[in-house]
Amino acid sequence: MNNILTRIVLLIIFSFTILNSWTNAQWLDVSSNVSVNLKDVCFSDSSNGWAIGSNSTILHTNDGGFIWTMQTCPLVNQSLNKVFFLNKDFGVIAADKGLILRTRDGGIHWEESTFDTIVNFKDICFIDTSLGWVVGGSINKTGKNFGFILKTMDGGLNWSKQYETDTTLSYSEGNFTAIKFSDEKKGYAFTSSSGAQLYTTIDGGTNWYKKGSFFYGISNMDVFGDTIWVSGQGFASTVNQGQTWSYNSVLGGGVQDLVMLDGNNGFIISAWLNDKRLLSTKNGGLSWEDIWVYDGAVFLAMYINPLNNFICLVGSNGRIVINKSFLTAIVDSPRLTEMSMHLFQNFPNPFNPITNIKFRISAPGYYSLIVYSSIGEEVMRSINYYSRAGIYNIIFDGKSLSTGVYIFNLIGKNGSLSNKMLIQK
Incomplete structure (x- = not known):
C-alpha cells in the first residue's frame, strides 16, 4: 500500500514538473x-x-x-x-x-x-x-x-x-x-x-x-x-x-x-x-x-x-x-482582420468617374476586392489571386455607373473589410 502511495505521489510530482517545465519553456x-x-x-x-x-x-x-x-x-x-x-x-x-x-x-x-x-x-x-x-x-x-x-x-x-x-x-x-x-x-x-x-x-x-x-x-x-x-x-x-x-x-x-x-x-x-x-x-x-x-x-x-x-x-x-x-x-477577434489587412477610404470621394481604392496587406494570401451597388449587385472584381504583403492602389473607373452609393469590399482569409463611396455625376 505504501509503495502504491509513493508511486502516486512521485507520479504527481513528475507530472507537475513536466507541466511546469513545458509552461516555462514557452517563454x-x-x-x-x-x-x-x-x-x-x-x-x-x-x-x-x-x-x-x-x-x-x-x-x-x-x-x-x-x-x-x-x-x-x-x-x-x-x-x-x-x-x-x-x-x-x-x-x-x-x-x-x-x-x-x-x-x-x-x-x-x-x-x-x-x-x-x-x-x-x-x-x-x-x-x-x-x-x-x-x-x-x-x-x-x-x-x-x-x-x-x-x-x-x-x-x-x-x-x-x-x-x-x-x-x-x-x-x-x-x-x-x-x-x-x-x-x-x-x-x-x-x-x-x-x-x-x-x-x-x-x-x-x-x-x-x-x-x-x-x-x-x-x-x-x-x-x-x-x-x-x-x-x-x-x-x-x-x-x-x-x-x-x-x-x-x-x-x-x-x-x-x-x-x-x-x-x-x-x-x-x-x-x-x-x-x-x-x-x-x-x-x-x-x-x-x-x-x-x-x-x-x-x-x-x-x-x-x-x-x-x-x-x-x-x-x-x-x-x-x-x-x-x-x-x-x-x-475570432476583429483585430485579427484589422492587423492582416487595412482598407482605406477611397480618394477622391465623392468622385466622377475616377477614384483610387487603396489597401494594405500585412500577410501574404488570397485576397479579393469587390465593388457592389447599394442593392448588392456586383459591379467590379479587381483582384482574386495570391498577393504578397504590401500596399496596393486600385484605380476604379465608374464611367459606366449611375450616380449613387457603392460599397467596396476587401476579402481575406481572416475576414473582410468594407467602405462606402459616392459617384456624383
Whole structure:
C-alpha cells in the first residue's frame, strides 16, 4: 500500500514538473549580445523584426526573434525611442536630439534627418510609405514643457511642423508622447506633463483640436473604433474623446506598454517596485489577469501578432524574450482582420468617374476586392489571386455607373473589410 502511495505521489510530482517545465519553456530568453536598455520592438512579418534602444542600438532578426544581430546606426550615443516598420524594407526610428532615421532596405542603410536638437521624439506613426507623423518635445529656457507634431509626405525625407504647444500660457501643456492615426485623416495625440491632454484631428493634422484631459502622465496609447486606451501611471480608457475616463491603477501604476487587440482583449506590461507582470484583459481594461509574473530585467515594450500567435518583449539590460504559442485563448477577434489587412477610404470621394481604392496587406494570401451597388449587385472584381504583403492602389473607373452609393469590399482569409463611396455625376 505504501509503495502504491509513493508511486502516486512521485507520479504527481513528475507530472507537475513536466507541466511546469513545458509552461516555462514557452517563454524563451534569447541573447541580444547587448546590455543597453531596449525601448521598443517591431516586426514587419513573421521573420523580420527590429529592437532599438540606448546608445544608438539597432538590432535585427530575420528568423522570428531567435537570433539578433547589430545594424549600423549613423548616430553616436543617442537614445532611440520608437521604431516603426511598414514592411521588411521601409522603417523609421524616432530618437532624441531632434533626430529621425529612415531606411528603405530593411536597415542595411539608415538615412538621418534633424528637426531641432532640443526636441526628443517619443512616438511615430505611418499610414503608408509616404505619409507619417512624429511627436516629441522638450523644456525651454523658462522651464516650461513644449511639444511638437511633425508630418512627412515623402516617407520621412522631409518633415514639416503641424502643431506646437503654447508656451505663453501660465501652465505647461506638456510634451507630446504618443500619436495614432486610424487613416489618412483621423488621428489622436497626447501630451504628458503633470497631466495629459488629448488632441484630435479629422483632416490629417492640418488642424488639431484640444479635447479631454487626464490627470496622469501618458506614455502609450492604442485606439480601436471610438475607444482610446492610454497607459503610463496606470491604465485608462475613454469613449468620448477624454471627457470622462475609466481608470484602473493596475497594481499601483508603472505600466510600461499597452497593446489592445480589439475592444475587449488587450495586454499590458506592469512594473511597480519589485512586482513585474504581463497581464491581459478580456473586458476592455475593467479587470486584469496575470499571464506571467516574471523575474529579472524589466520589460519596456512588446510586440504582439495574433495571426501567428507570437509575442516579443524587450527591456533593460538588453533583455529579449519571445513566445511562439502565446494567444491560444484568443480566437475570432476583429483585430485579427484589422492587423492582416487595412482598407482605406477611397480618394477622391465623392468622385466622377475616377477614384483610387487603396489597401494594405500585412500577410501574404488570397485576397479579393469587390465593388457592389447599394442593392448588392456586383459591379467590379479587381483582384482574386495570391498577393504578397504590401500596399496596393486600385484605380476604379465608374464611367459606366449611375450616380449613387457603392460599397467596396476587401476579402481575406481572416475576414473582410468594407467602405462606402459616392459617384456624383
